[in-house]
Structure formats: C-alpha cells, structure tokens
Amino acid sequence: GAVVSQHPSWVICKSGTSVKIECRSLDFQATTMFWYRQFPKQSLMLMATSNEGSKATYEQGVEKDKFLINHASLTLSTLTVTSAHPEDSSFYICSAKQGAVDYEQYFGPGTRLTVT
C-alpha cells in the first residue's frame, strides 16, 4: 500500500514555456503533499508543503509565482513550473503523508525536467 505516482516521469521543454507535473496518491488519501527538488549529487530540497484545499506553504527562497502548486483533492497535487528556464532543470519529487499521525512520507518516482 501507500503508492504515489508522478506524471510525467521525464519532460523536455523549451525555455519560456510552462510544465505541469502531477502527483497522485493511488491507494490512500494524502492530507499533506510535499514537493522536493534535487540537483545532481545534492540532497533533497523541500520546495513547498501543501494541504488539501488550502494554499501551499513555500520554503524560503522558492518563488511561489514561478512554482504554482495546487492540491485540489486528497489524492492529487500538481506543480506547474511557469516560464521555465534552463536553471530549472532538475529532478522534482513529490511525497505524501496519510495523516497527521503518520510521519512517514511516501515518495513518488520523480520527474526529470530538462529545459532547453
């Protein structure tokens, strides 16, 4: 149980375009979802935390107008990278928590974004 999927698994886009990444909890309801970014040979960097039905909480230094997060349902959160630039190329990973007492985060497989 506790499976999280992401789509797409990889995407290549041109500079200036927008890309949407979906994160779904397949067999549980995720009250909280997290979006991470990971550059090569670096650790995970938390970008934002989103709770279903409310605005996402962004970490310091993450532009909320550039990285739009929507958590419209208990099983779906989306991250939209707007006006993407080559420096946005990274590995984006989402994770989800089942509830307030479940501390474990279940990770999606990640999305490799390359901006040309």
Place this chain on the structure above:
Amino acid sequence: GQNIDQPTEMTATEGAIVQINCTYQTSGFNGLFWYQQHAGEAPTFLSYNVLDGLEEKGRFSSFLSRSKGYSYLLLKELQMKDSASYLCAVIDSNYQLIWGAGTKLIIKP
C-alpha cells in the same frame, strides 16, 4: 539552527559490513528516518526510530541515541545493489522533516 551531519561518501567491499553515522541538532525530536536513494530515483523508506536502541530489519539495522543526538545505519553482507545514497532525516518539534545531505555509499567487488 537545525543541522544534520552525515559523511559525504563511504566506500566498502562486497560482503562486508558498513556503518553510516548521522548526528543531528534539531528543535525537538519526533523520530528519525533512514532512506535509500539510487541515482536518478526517488528515496525509498528503510527505517524509522523514535525510541533509543537498535531496530533490525534483515541485512539493515538502525540505531538511535536521543541523548547523544546520534543514529547509525548498519548494512551487513553488502551487495553491489546497495550502492546508493543513504539519507538521514529527523522530524522536529513542528513535525517538519529535516533532511541530511546524504551519504553516497560505493560498494567495490
């Protein structure tokens, strides 16, 4: 500030045992996770410790000492597939997950 320290890289031999240490200074403590991450993949859960002591799960064991702010992950009978990064993460008093930078483990034949 909050800080989690792990060695950047370790090398071990196939069939041997390796211990990866993690020390933390966080505002409160509600548990510690170890995750394994292969290159280009998302992290996968290995263990969760909230009480002092050793938790054994097959070839992997995890130890916690809350008074010392210290944990280690012990990997026995190393296999080539164990080559990966191992991430230590602590849940602080606000129930936020604080991540270490990870330890890259290289297994040699």
